[in-house]
Amino acid sequence: MSEAMSEHAPDGRPPLLSVRELSVAFAQGERETLAVDRVSFDIARGETLALVGESGSGKSVTALSVLKLLQYPAASHPSGQVLFTGGGEGPEDLLAMSERQIRRVRGNNITMVFQEPMTSLNPLHTVEQQIAEILFLHRGMRGPAARARVIELLTEVGIPEPETRLGSYPHQLSGGQRQRVMIAMALANEPQLLIADEPTTALDVTVQAQILTLLKELQRRLGMAMLFITHDLGIVRRIADRVCVMNHGKIVEAGPAAEIFAAPSHPYTRALMEAQPKGNPAPPDPQAPMVLEADKLKVWFPIKAGVMRKTVGHIKAVDGVSVAIRKGETLGVVGESGSGKTTLGLALLRLISSQGPIVFMGNAIDALGFRQMRPKRREMQVVFQDPFGSLSPRMSIADIVGEGLKVHHPELSAEERDARVVAALRDVGLEPETRHRYPHEFSGGQRQRVAIARAIVLEPSFVVLDEPTSALDMLVQAQIVDLLRDLQKSRGLTYLFISHDLRVVAALASRLMVMKQGVVVEEGPAQELFAHPKTDYTRALFAAAFNLETADEDAPAAGPAENG
Template sequence: MSAPLLSVRDLSVHFGANAAVDKVSFDLTAGETLALVGESGSGKSITALSLLGLQPPTASVTGQVHFDGTELVGADAATLRAIRGNQVGMIFQEPMSSLNPVHTIGKQIGEVLSVHQGLRRTAARARTLELLDAVGIPDPLRRIDDYPHQLSGGQRQRAMIAMALANDPKLLIADEPTTALDVTVQAQVLDLLKSLQQAHGMALLFITHDLSIVRHIADRVCVMTNGQMVETGPTEAIFAAPSHHYTRQLLAAAPAGDPAPFPIETSNVVSTQDLKVWFPIRRGLLRRTVGHIRAVDGVDLGIRKGETLGVVGESGSGKSSLGYALLRLIPSTGRIVLLGNEVQSRSWNALRPLRKHMQIVFQDPFGSLSPRMSVGEIVGEGLKVHMPGLSAQERDGKVAAALKEVGLDIATAARYPHEFSGGQRQRIAIARALVLEPDFLVLDEPTSALDVSIQSQIIDLLRDIQQRRQLSYLFISHDLRVVKALAHRLIVMRNGQVVEQGEAAAIFADPQQAYTRQLLAAAFDLAAPSNVTDDRLPPPHTTE
């Protein structure tokens, strides 16, 4: 056997007296894919970060990390700079917090090429266009000058993948690289990573909580829990006969059950008529509007009290824009009615009293949580604004109840977002939304950052809260397995338009549109991505 490209021995990461990673050892050879799997907080991501010296400054690292003959633990800054982004690329878990909001994606990818390869502006731009096309960004020539906030969550993740692959690294560390992607694009990205491995002999350290992806891409699997590696071996052997009870528990976990029952005769909590969100396309020196991207193009919907309306579709289909428009977070046209109140005609100040009745859980929990505020301050901020009459003791009581409701210890109120795993941060975001006891909640990919067992717990939690409070949900997701467990009705979106809608159970049993059938096939048979027929997303619906 050839010598390993990456050799890790007794790697430990401590935060004070707490061991986040405890004596982890593994090898990775060129061209091989090793998957690190486990629940949120198991130590997967901090293991990956510590390989390149990217752990938080409060962490202490011991052990050995040999990469291609170079010891990385304790290496000086110059040695690490020569390896990071050049010989080792990394795809981070949360693209919105990893991309610079004041620079275009083209400039950010071009900077990597300039620093490591010395490419000039024209050559760097040409290579950036190739990379954006390779990772499935639609119409790269138009999107290269977009800023991160102008891309969907999945498109931002693909831009991060393009940046990590820019210098053809020997090793790619992928920390949940498909978390924000819809199922069809997941399959495309996995095929892309596999083809790059074959072309360049690149090793891949793949970190994920999605075991269906692991089975598709990994040669070997390492299972982690509580910072320790409890089982390792070839992928097929682990799936066929797991020896550790924790591995068996992971394999058995999956969102299940039926949506919470609700009285069908109830009236609509929120409804729309001909809702449109068109983003202007500006060109030329004077930035004149020459057309529009139709993110949402004439959508009619109604959500009854206690009902969940699921919204599915590929990245860029308009799902998140629809949710933001319902809450008046982005400009739109058409009619929006919330609890009998016309929303569109209200000024910003006049809309404020309605804000506590409509809340949102954003897709990227880290990007939506202030790093300067404690968890208690984050969850309690809305109470200060919308319930100013509460005493400090009453407010703390409501914060504690909200944290307990989403499965977090009350003691976490004094900690800060960076001290939590991705899944724990998402639960903080859910607590912040629920603390005001809203009537309508937009859930924008609320389980995308969670491992499968926690997904099931969150779905059960959302069902229980909905049944007790008769809360209405707009549930946006690319994971149709999760949607099936929660949604009463379903709308399928593509290019800003609704291509199919109806009772969720009926659509899952007998989809009428070819596009819906394609999504369902990809969602429930990811292990066979050859069934996915679309090689690229269609361009966004525009008018010029």
């Protein structure tokens, strides 16, 4: 850890940012909990330092402390300095600055890109308004000059036809476009240091690759330093010069990225390196009964225009997709954002309107109304991507997991219902005593286990898993994959697994369906598709996913690592 404590970067450059013995404590009633414990590191101009570690290790808290973005007095700094030399007059301690002084640094000398752009962008302001606001606050720029600069920034971050996007609101952009807008805002004043907090976590693999390439290009052109926070070691290998590994608020290992990956010395670092979803999916039984079938399913959203709001066209979110899944099988559905994966899952569950026959457990359900579908809901469940958003913050875990039992099994007494909740929590690896707590008291991985418990407590036959591991760190991802595989084996569950993480798909799915712009471009046994993709789109998708671990952007497509 000596390098992280040094006063200069390895090549002798003086640090642009020097964090010294930083500690962060959070008040919990009369007690204080130490979230970051005497962390030290340096970042030189033009350098990329990655902070890595699992959820709760203190990465984001450290980054937020650099710009004093934590809420006081709930958060405090028992010790430490954050020395920044970008002001031109020698090192200044950012932690000692007043709110007025630090505001001159934020958005000007040091900027930040957050993990989830949809919650970071103002939903009531257009793209132009949000970028122009930064230009006005820090440079006094407005009018035609500001608009020209906004267009220039959108062009730099790869937004096509930027003039047509000036009036767009965040909800009208894709995930990748929203993240590009966030990067444009961060780079508006050409900062000396960019803090990127999990900027690619919620994006599909091709957009991830594009965003990483964009950040590297902008860094080279502007000569800025970058503090990159992530739990994805493939990204770290590709983008970082040096790495600091955090665990329980401390830096347990630090050094050049190549050395850390070649010979990690700390047991925790080695555990992170090995935290890949392992094992292979169980081979499907070709004689197993069919659980769900759909033939040439369509979900078209009308485009309306004019005073009379006439339909002038359609967005073909799902356009003629056929699906057949047998009992105990996992069908993986992959593709870029906007390819129709989630829409397909919602249509199969009859949560949105669609055209085309859907047969579940031998019965046609495509023509059933809300009341008629209600008894079927017990057999068809869903686990969503964001467990924090899908779990009610006002309900205890017992109420969340038991809610479906109240609806579908009203004959159960309170004691019987509680017993089933306890059994479901045990099945997903949670202590039954935690059922009286609330979602905010759990980690991301624990919340996802609660969401899975809510789905399986009704003993369904079919579960749609919509990106259930995308927001989780590598260690928790591996645990959730093992859990889903064990539940499938013990309960005979059938999964439709929607994901952009092809390593997770390779460990869980026996068959694979590749979607693009609402249609299926390729389908077949997962191992065959990974080994021999037939279409250019599938090859590009696999290359983006499996070559993130190499710095060679022109490397050929590669299949998943061996799942032993």
